Amino acid sequence: MPLTPRCPDCGQPVPFRKTQWGLGQTFVCAQCGRGLVIEKNYWIPLAGFIVFWLLKGRMDSGTEVGMLFVGTLAAIWLLSLLFMPVERAER
Numbered sequence: 001m002p003l004t005p006r007c008p009d010c011g012q013p014v015p016f017r018k019t020q021w022g023l024g025q026t027f028v029c030a031q032c033g034r035g036l037v038i039e040k041n042y043w044i045p046l047a048g049f050i051v052f053w054l055l056k057g058r059m060d061s062g063t064e065v066g067m068l069f070v071g072t073l074a075a076i077w078l079l080s081l082l083f084m085p086v087e088r089a090e091r
Contacts, residue, residue: 005086009034014086026089035089044083048076 004013012031024040052072059065 005038005081005084007032007034007036008086008088014038019080019084023084036086037089038084038086041080041084044076044079047079048072051075 004016005019006013007029010029010032012029014036015030018027019038023038026035026037028034029036052068055068056065059068
């Protein structure tokens with residue numbers, strides 16, 4: 001599994017900034033020039049926030065809270081890769 005989403009036509013990795021900001025807006029692949037889009041999704045970050053909020057009270061130290069935070073971010077990243085693919089934009 002690639003660490004970043006890739007263009008469905010040429011396989012060029014999509015820049016990190018495009019996977020986080022401006023979701024739902026069309027952008028152009030740097031290699032092939034194809035219009036691409038990543039649809040907006042609100043349930044993934046909302047679920048991550050809720051899980052973090054519910055579990056942070058059970059942590060005894062700042063280190064455990066930090067590890068929970070990093071784990072939550074990793075889970076959000078993985079779910080984003082699985083459920084928010086890069087798609088070809090309709091012309």
